[in-house]
Amino acid sequence: MTAPRLPVAALALLLAALPSRAATAQAAPPARLAASIRRLFGAGARVDTLRVDSAAVLRLSRGDSLLGFAEVGNVIGKDQPITFLVAVDPADRLKDVDILVYREPYGGEVAYEPWRRQFRGKTTADPIAVGRDIRSISGATISVQAVTAGVRRILADLTAWHGRGAIR
Amino acid sequence: MVPRRLSLIVVCLPAFLAAQERTTVGGYGEIHYTNRTGPNSPGQVNLRRFVLYLAHTFDDRLAFRSELEVEDAKLESGEPGGEVALEQAYLDYRLAERLTLRSGLVLPPIGIINETHEPPTFNGVDRPAFDRDVIPTTWREIGVGVLGSVPAIAGLGYRLYLVNGLKAEGFSAEQGIREGRQEGKEASFANPSLTGRLEWAQPGLKVGGSFWYGGTANQDSVLGNGTFAAPITLVSADARYEVGGIMLRGVVASISVSDAQAIDARYGGTVGSRIAGGYVEAAYNLLRPLAPASSQRLHAFVRHERYDTQASVPIGIAKHDSLARRITTIGLSYKPTYNTVFKGDYQVLRNKARVGEAEVLSLGLGYQF
Numbered sequence: 175m176t177a178p179r180l181p182v183a184a185l186a187l188l189l190a191a192l193p194s195r196a197a198t199a200q201a202a203p204p205a206r207l208a209a210s211i212r213r214l215f216g217a218g219a220r221v222d223t224l225r226v227d228s229a230a231v232l233r234l235s236r237g238d239s240l241l242g243f244a245e246v247g248n249v250i251g252k253d254q255p256i257t258f259l260v261a262v263d264p265a266d267r268l269k270d271v272d273i274l275v276y277r278e279p280y281g282g283e284v285a286y287e288p289w290r291r292q293f294r295g296k297t298t299a300d301p302i303a304v305g306r307d308i309r310s311i312s313g314a315t316i317s318v319q320a321v322t323a324g325v326r327r328i329l330a331d332l333t334a335w336h337g338r339g340a341i342r
Numbered sequence: 343m344v345p346r347r348l349s350l351i352v353v354c355l356p357a358f359l360a361a362q363e364r365t366t367v368g369g370y371g372e373i374h375y376t377n378r379t380g381p382n383s384p385g386q387v388n389l390r391r392f393v394l395y396l397a398h399t400f401d402d403r404l405a406f407r408s409e410l411e412v413e414d415a416k417l418e419s420g421e422p423g424g425e426v427a428l429e430q431a432y433l434d435y436r437l438a439e440r441l442t443l444r445s446g447l448v449l450p451p452i453g454i455i456n457e458t459h460e461p462p463t464f465n466g467v468d469r470p471a472f473d474r475d476v477i478p479t480t481w482r483e484i485g486v487g488v489l490g491s492v493p494a495i496a497g498l499g500y501r502l503y504l505v506n507g508l509k510a511e512g513f514s515a516e517q518g519i520r521e522g523r524q525e526g527k528e529a530s531f532a533n534p535s536l537t538g539r540l541e542w543a544q545p546g547l548k549v550g551g552s553f554w555y556g557g558t559a560n561q562d563s564v565l566g567n568g569t570f571a572a573p574i575t576l577v578s579a580d581a582r583y584e585v586g587g588i589m590l591r592g593v594v595a596s597i598s599v600s601d602a603q604a605i606d607a608r609y610g611g612t613v614g615s616r617i618a619g620g621y622v623e624a625a626y627n628l629l630r631p632l633a634p635a636s637s638q639r640l641h642a643f644v645r646h647e648r649y650d651t652q653a654s655v656p657i658g659i660a661k662h663d664s665l666a667r668r669i670t671t672i673g674l675s676y677k678p679t680y681n682t683v684f685k686g687d688y689q690v691l692r693n694k695a696r697v698g699e700a701e702v703l704s705l706g707l708g709y710q711f
Contacts, residue, residue, distance in 0.1 A: 253397040253407070277402075277487055279434055279442045283543040286496050292545060303637055304680065305627070309545035312582040312591075313458050319680055322466035 197336045202246050202257050202274040202337045212260045215241045231332065232325045234340065243332050243341055246274065249324035251317045253305040258321060260328040266336055268296040271325050281317030285295045289318075293325055302326040368395035370710035372461040374468065379701045385670060388417035390706075391461075393429065403436045409635035411480075418508040429480055430527060437537075441490040444503070447526040448485060451501040451539035453477045453593045454580050461708020462683040465625055465643040465675045468704065471667070472621050472647045476595050477578065478520035483507075487538075507533030507585045510558035510572050510605045510613075510672045515665060518617040518651040519574060519597060523557060533557035533569060535653060555575050558599075565601065572601040587630035587662075589641065594620030596653075615656050619649020625675075627682040639677040646670050650694075662693035673704075683708045 211221060215234045219241055222233040234241040244261040253279035262267040271293045272284035283289060292308050301320060304310050310318045335341045358599035366543065370619040371392040377385035390413065397407045403542025409429040417424035449457050455464060455473040458606040459480055465469075506529040510703025512521035524530065535556020542549050559571035566572060573619045578595035598606065625643035629636050652659075673687025689702040 194458065252353045252368065253405070254399065255363075276439060279436075279444070282440075282491055282499070286543065288496065298386065300636070305630075305639065306634070310584065311543050311545060312454075312548040312584070314543070315680060331589065341594065 177211040206274050207246065207259065207279055208257050211244065214244070224341050226335050228329065231335070231341050242269060243336065245328050246331060247324045247328050251278050251281055251320050256284070256317060257322060258324060260325055260332070262329065262332050266297060266333045268293050268329055270294055278317070281314040283311045283314045284317045284321045295331065298330055300319060302329065354441050362399070362626040363398045366397040368462040368711050369393055370708070371707040372706055373437060374574060375435045377703045380560065381547055395425065405434045407432060407434060410618040417448065418628055427603065429469055429482055439565070441488060441494055443484040443488055444483065447482050448487065448503055448505065450503065450505065450537040450554060451483050451552060452481065452537065452576065453578050453595060454582065454591065456481050460710035465623065466645060466671050466673055466687050467642055467685045467706035470593055470621050470647055471669050472619055472649050475517050476522055476597070476617055476619050476649050481633050481695065482525055483523065484526050498542065499541050500539065502538035504534055504536055505585055507535040507556040508558045508574065509560045511560065513599065513613040515603060515652055515662060518614070530560050532561045533571070535596065541573065547582070549581045551579050565604055572605060574599050575698045587627040589625040592620065592622040603658070612655065614654060616654035617651045618653040619647065621641065621645055621647035641675040643675065644670070644672045664693045664697050665670035666694035668692045681710045
């Protein structure tokens with residue numbers, strides 16, 4: 175363990191500055207990201223940043239035990255990027271999805287907990303497809319499709335990287 | 343390690359703090375084939391709508407959004423039909439994540455179709471007739487407003503606009519308030535009107551309530567000079583529900599034309615004092631049992647509409663039973679992707695007077711991107 179322990183906020187700021195690999199990388203507000211990490215993994219969790227390919231993956235741990243991984247992604251809705259976070263547990267099960275920044279006037283329902291809840295516990299064995307295991311929201315179809323596809327892709331990447339030891 | 347990371351911050355931050363200006367192009371459209379029973383009604387194909395969506399992001403908070411529409415493929419002088427029109431054109435200022443200020447040519451947030459009218463989002467080749475004769479889609483007027491969501495109640499959203507009013511001069515018995523719209527063209531602002539909506543969304547469910555209130559007199563010497571002279575009041579409720587391949591939706595609306603008697607006397611029409619009706623629709627995705635792994639969809643649907651643009655008439659005006667309409671539509675929508683659709687339906691048009699009744703076969707395709 176050579177990585178120094180930095181305050182979560184400082185790391186969040188750092189991470190927010192790292193470009194993610196989406197075509198239109200957008201920063202997540204540091205405070206928002208820090209709050210999301212705190213909600214999902216508890217206060218005081220250690221956060222390390224791992225670089226895999228061009229992606230930045232957050233590694234969450236407490237003492238010697240791994241709590242999970244998280245990655246910030248961006249997808250385009252109707253005309254704006256939607257910035258979201260996907261968190262997984264050490265067994266590659268999806269812990270939760272957080273919408274960090276939603277910028278469009280319509281489709282903001284994807285940030286609502288009852289919709290995001292549908293992703294919890296998913297693994298790459300699940301279809302994670304709108305109309306199959308993810309219910310849509312009328313009038314928010316484009317955002318629903320975009321976020322669902324983005325979550326599926328990030329979960330697949332995190333699972334694959336974890337499987338081959340690129341993150342551990 | 344720390345210094346290297348810090349240097350990354352220095353390198354990367356400026357690029358992300360600077361607002362990224364960006365222009366987005368999109369669109370939707372639909373092409374229809376319709377064949378109506380009866381004499382002198384050959385089948386017809388029509389490029390019903392071609393709409394370009396153009397948006398520009400100026401910075402993190404300010405964005406322009408617009409839709410430019412060509413109806414019926416072309417516009418030629420001396421020929422009826424065809425229209426080139428701006429359907430929306432407004433600036434959005436995102437004051438907070440849950441609060442956006444909007445100004446420009448906006449869509450009154452009434453019912454389902456007026457705001458969400460891209461062809462892949464509804465069943466049936468043409469929009470419900472209710473959304474032509476009662477809620478006059480695509481209804482757009484110029485104004486200012488706010489939209490957003492209520493933090494305390496998950497899923498609760500609102501929109502509220504102050505826009506230019508309708509003009510009673512355009513009201514008719516057959517199409518209610520439809521031709522009273524001004525649509526952003528040198529519109530009179532004599533009767534600023536309020537319109538708004540509350541809606542509640544859950545996965546698979548959306549329910550909403552909408553209203554419009556405003557005068558329509560346009561400072562006519564007979565109808566009155568007041569801001570709210572010859573007012574109309576529109577209230578509407580709608581619901582959409584989806585569970586296990588079943589999709590249900592319904593809309594009801596009622597429009598009170600308070601001074602219908604004066605309006606009819608002034609313009610010589612037979613506008614109803616109340617315009618009311620609604621529809622219910624049920625659909626089922628046949629591919630859910632047949633091909634559960636497919637992301638394609640094949641909806642079989644049935645819709646029943648009932649509305650009367652003379653649900654009530656002022657004293658002295660004869661009620662036309664032919665305006666009490668009942669329309670039943672059955673059909674299929676095949677969606678290879680969520681944003682493309684091929685449609686077919688059969689409509690039975692009936693009315694209380696039993697005149698001019700017909701059946702219509704329609705085919706169509708639609709897209710949005």
